Amino acid sequence: MSEFLLLLNARIISFKSSVKSLNLIRILSFILVFGVFLGGAYYFFFRIFNYLLSVEIIGPVLMNKIIQMVFFIFFIMLLLSNIITSLSTFYNSRELQLLFALPIRPGAIYLAKLFENCVYASWATLIIILPLIFSYGITLRAPFQYYPLAIFSVIIYLIIPGTIATSLIFIIRCLLPKLRSRDVIFILFGLILGLTFFYIRINNPDLLKVFATENQRDLLMFAENLTTVGGIYLPSTWVGYILGTLSQGSARFHFYFLLLLSVTSTFVIIAFYLARFFYTRSWMLVGEYQSRMKKIHSVLYHYYGDAKTFLLKDILVFVREPIQWVQLGIFFILLIIYIFSLRRTPIYFTIPLWRTVVSFANFAYICFILATLGVRFIFPSISLEQYGIWLLRSSPISFARIIKIKYLFNLFVTIILIEGLLFFSNILIKTDPKFYIMLPIAAVLVAASLVSINLGWGAHYPQFNEDNPSRIAAGTGGIIAALVSIGYVGITIVILAIPAYNYLSNTYLKKPLSYPLIILSLAGFLLFNIFTIAGPLYLGIKSFQRRDI
Amino acid sequence: MNDSKRLIIKDLKKEFNGFWALKGLNLELSPGEIFVLLGPNGAGKTTTLKLITGLLHPTQGEIFIEGINIKESPIKAKSLIGYVPDEPFIYPKLTGREFINLVASIYRVKKADYEKRSKELFEKFDIGEWIDELSEGYSHGMKQRIIMCQLLLHNPVLILIDEPLVGLDPKTARTVRETFLSLKDQKKTLFISTHTLSFAREVATRLGIINHGELKFTGTLEELAEISGRKNIEEIYLKLTEE
Known part of the structure; x- marks a missing residue:
């Protein structure tokens, strides 16, 4: 235990040093951005809960189900993210060579690394959960003790996916050390997603159906049946019960809290003993197999002598890093599922007005997805130059040119993605023809701004000592880039909603068109985008050029 | 401005959060010169090289490569440089x-x-x-x-190398030495920072000793021997860097 505390202390000292190195302006901007995000998210959840509370019969039931559902989804997401971060934390981290050479027990190394991994994989989730907890508590007028106990329970809950993910990885890497990281990710992702699907199917088949009824009894039964979202044996359900019972001041809270605490402790103990048996062995085996190299003849085998080489380098580094494209692949699969789920929209929304509203909501959703993709894949691109930045900085290539190459390539990919998603989704929704034309034009500006925000902020806040893109994106700079991107999308939707509403009122409710308002909104949108495209790139380039390497 | 000089450093200073890593360095290097900078850890060797390559911004002072001010025309100046950092x-x-x-x-x-x-x-x-x-x-x-x-x-015409021999086997180390000497014959200028005194003795046309961010001495091995009153390079180094 003392060894674990020693390693933990080293982490805390290192964290304190990095906080101390921040200047006042940076600290204030963090507080401002986080404050705005937490406030906005709180308001969003508060409105939803308040609305649900006012809906008779089904409202309060749905409120609890939403909480359980959210924690169930977070559980699966955390399992997946823990798998990805574990591979670098437990196998690729440079300090492992030193740690394993020191007289420290592998169990202590495991616990210290588990702590690090849980923090990296979960803290972004915690940031989203906090406003959820507060809005839920305030809506239900929960007693004071609800807040600290709810947060503590959630923190305990976040440890479970970390223990499961690491244990699975140790066993697979020990049994099949020849497998490359990408194969391990594939196997575990397939296993987890497959089991999740079957678990839901067996436990609650209603969840996979679209419910349509106006009968109150059916509605209540449907809501009650959703009790088993994820099932009563899952920690996500217990967290939901903990929040529910705590908010009512019910003594049943103790049962669920102790159940969660004991199960988390059991998972940590099992993972600890598995790590003692498997971790060192698997780390050595993986190291042995990795040192057996293979010859590669890629597109960059040939000499081109122009800027194309730099672009090819970026593509090759991306393709050869399994963490990158596996996550991109998951995003794609989820997007394809989403697009296909839209095919029923014309059946449910027979009135053209509602189809048009859905198409606008779909545009907003796609923009939010792209904001997330931007933070995960574009924001880390400067940091991923790592110490290779010495080469770029000392060579006759300007940083503005490097940014330009990265910007144009990312913009090209983002435009293809956003236009593709809009094209297919609008076909399935059977969108109003004018929206067919307007939304893709707006999407180009959205893509240009999101790429600029993420690239510019990535240059402003690089982390050259980190080689894991997930961690770079989950770092402070990444979180702020995410919040700024989400803020940008929010403002975009608000601005575009004005002409959209005006148009819909005219077309379907026969209200007069206000051309000055439409022109003003579109001009405002254009000006806003000029600022969001040029501003972040300019600031990023200037900030990077001023930086000492 | 002396155009025949390949590298001119004028009153170069670098401060890191109140700590002066370099306190007014002045240096001129000519074509065909191998300048070896010696000094204890933290003396300012790497900082000097990073300032010349543009990895660090000087707090004060100017750097000219073939008469080109690196601050004014960084791309043009950098096209003349070749750099190897201490951690490749x-x-x-x-x-x-x-x-x-x-x-x-x-x-x-x-x-x-x-x-x-x-x-x-x-x-x-x-x-x-x-x-x-x-x-x-x-x-x-x-x-x-x-x-x-x-x-x-x-x-490149100006080659800057931080610790060139670290991690090299004896055969490659010899190749590196021979390469440097042949580059000197081709009128290239080499600015090398190292702790390997035997290497410095074998390749340097001029040595510099830096300590606490100040260039204490520059000269040939013979000149340094005369100043320090020692013959052996190790003794010269220890004498000139002692507190």
Whole structure:
């Protein structure tokens, strides 16, 4: 235990040093951005809960189900993210060579690394959960003790996916050390997603159906049946019960809290003993197999002598890093599922007005997805130059040119993605023809701004000592880039909603068109985008050029 | 401005959060000169090299390469430089060949020159078939050899090297020494920072000793021996860097 505390202390000292190195302006901007995000998210959840509370019969039931559902989804997401971060934390981290050479027990190394991994994989989730907890508590007028106990329970809950993910990885890497990281990710992702699907199917088949009824009894039964979202044996359900019972001041809270605490402790103990048996062995085996190299003849085998080489380098580094494209692949699969789920929209929304509203909501959703993709894949691109930045900085290539190459390539990919998603989704929704034309034009500006925000902020806040893109994106700079991107999308939707509403009122409710308002909104949108495209790139380039390497 | 000088450093200062890493460095290097900078850890050697390459911004002072002010025309000045940092880095997910191709492209080396020079350099530094394997599996010495190849491929006139011998086997170390001496004959200028005193003695045309951010002495080995009253380079170094 003392060894674990020693390693933990080293982490805390290192964290304190990095906080101390921040200047006042940076600290204030963090507080401002986080404050705005937490406030906005709180308001969003508060409105939803308040609305649900006012809906008779089904409202309060749905409120609890939403909480359980959210924690169930977070559980699966955390399992997946823990798998990805574990591979670098437990196998690729440079300090492992030193740690394993020191007289420290592998169990202590495991616990210290588990702590690090849980923090990296979960803290972004915690940031989203906090406003959820507060809005839920305030809506239900929960007693004071609800807040600290709810947060503590959630923190305990976040440890479970970390223990499961690491244990699975140790066993697979020990049994099949020849497998490359990408194969391990594939196997575990397939296993987890497959089991999740079957678990839901067996436990609650209603969840996979679209419910349509106006009968109150059916509605209540449907809501009650959703009790088993994820099932009563899952920690996500217990967290939901903990929040529910705590908010009512019910003594049943103790049962669920102790159940969660004991199960988390059991998972940590099992993972600890598995790590003692498997971790060192698997780390050595993986190291042995990795040192057996293979010859590669890629597109960059040939000499081109122009800027194309730099672009090819970026593509090759991306393709050869399994963490990158596996996550991109998951995003794609989820997007394809989403697009296909839209095919029923014309059946449910027979009135053209509602189809048009859905198409606008779909545009907003796609923009939010792209904001997330931007933070995960574009924001880390400067940091991923790592110490290779010495080469770029000392060579006759300007940083503005490097940014330009990265910007144009990312913009090209983002435009293809956003236009593709809009094209297919609008076909399935059977969108109003004018929206067919307007939304893709707006999407180009959205893509240009999101790429600029993420690239510019990535240059402003690089982390050259980190080689894991997930961690770079989950770092402070990444979180702020995410919040700024989400803020940008929010403002975009608000601005575009004005002409959209005006148009819909005219077309379907026969209200007069206000051309000055439409022109003003579109001009405002254009000006806003000029600022969001040029501003972040300019600031990023200037900030990077001023930086000492 | 003395145009015959390859590198001119005027009153160069660098401050890091109140700590002065360099306190007014003045230095001039000519073509065909190998200048070796010696000094204890934290003396300001790496800071000096990083300032010349543009990795750090000077707090005060100017740097001219072939008469070009690096602050005013950084791209033009950097096209004349070749730099090897103390910790050589190659993108782990690139092969050695891909990395060399990348560097040569950034320096816009012509294809014909690339073909000729790469062949010579691969032979000289004993680059084997491992050049087409991912560099994440390279040893320190393998990385150093790749870095030496990329350094010389674009034919720089001013070569800046931080600790050139770390991690090299004796055979490659000898190749490096011979290469440096032949570069000197080709009128290239080399600015080397090292702790390896025997290497400094063998290749340096001029030595500099830096301590606490100040260039204490510059001169030939004979001049330094005269000043310090010692003959052996180790004794000279210890005498001139003592507190």
